[in-house]
Amino acid sequence: MAERTFRIWRGNKDGGEFVEYKIDVGPGWVVLDCIHRIQMQHATDLACRWNCKAGKCGSCSMEINGKPRLGCMTRMNSLPDGPITIQPLKTFPLVKDLVTDVKWNYEQNKRIPPFKPKARNADGTHRMMQEDVDRVQEFRKCIECFLCQDVCHVLRDHKAHDQFVGPRFMIRLASLEMHPLDTEDRVEKMRKEFGTGWCNITRCCTEVCPEHIGITDNGIIPMKERVVDRYFDPIAWFLGKVFGKK
Numbered sequence: 001m002a003e004r005t006f007r008i009w010r011g012n013k014d015g016g017e018f019v020e021y022k023i024d025v026g027p028g029w030v031v032l033d034c035i036h037r038i039q040m041q042h043a044t045d046l047a048c049r050w051n052c053k054a055g056k057c058g059s060c061s062m063e064i065n066g067k068p069r070l071g072c073m074t075r076m077n078s079l080p081d082g083p084i085t086i087q088p089l090k091t092f093p094l095v096k097d098l099v100t101d102v103k104w105n106y107e108q109n110k111r112i113p114p115f116k117p118k119a120r121n122a123d124g125t126h127r128m129m130q131e132d133v134d135r136v137q138e139f140r141k142c143i144e145c146f147l148c149q150d151v152c153h154v155l156r157d158h159k160a161h162d163q164f165v166g167p168r169f170m171i172r173l174a175s176l177e178m179h180p181l182d183t184e185d186r187v188e189k190m191r192k193e194f195g196t197g198w199c200n201i202t203r204c205c206t207e208v209c210p211e212h213i214g215i216t217d218n219g220i221i222p223m224k225e226r227v228v229d230r231y232f233d234p235i236a237w238f239l240g241k242v243f244g245k246k
Helices: 031-039 103-111 130-141 147-151 167-177 187-191 204-208 215-231 233-242
Strands: 002-012 015-025 062-063 067-071 086-087 095-096
Touching: 002 031, 031 086, 031 147, 062 103, 062 147, 067 147, 103 167, 130 167, 130 215, 147 167, 147 204, 167 215, 167 233, 204 215
Parallel strands: 002 086
Antiparallel strands: 002 015, 002 095, 062 067, 062 086
């Protein structure tokens, strides 16, 4: 056991401050273990959201030493010596201590047109190329921890929540748009309502993803390309004017 110091944000929407706690940390502990020990020994009213403690529910998202991470997947031996600073996600409204209100994300999900499958073949089956199936499977690994939403500068710094749905839902759009059986056209909405043009491809969302999804390269960039092909490609524009094609 070794003593470590934690600076944890305590407060609510009306204000607060960092409070320092010292506890003995055992081998193999993760940050969430330390928070539970602090709750046990020093602050029974410390609010922290968590569930599975296995890196699959996305509940224990927080900022650890200034970086959005999962508390249950951040091992103490991976952090530098010295005080550990823990605070809530900056992008969303604070409820209490380390808990934020993330319902805005679920409201964005409701805005996205759902999966609309094509008709079955005459024999009652669907046929797909395996590579088309594999392409969208990566996006299904998302655990909705919203770390990508938190680190996105469009949401975090510019507060453009009314203009950009964020990386998580660009991935949601990609999972639908790239599905080999989907027939819904979401390109116009991606441009006008979901804000594809806001992302300037810094790849910060990809860097914090605990599931290692290629959010930027495999999801956001292909969606931006679809918008550009339809609205800014001169040949496509000309054909659309002449033949009335989108």
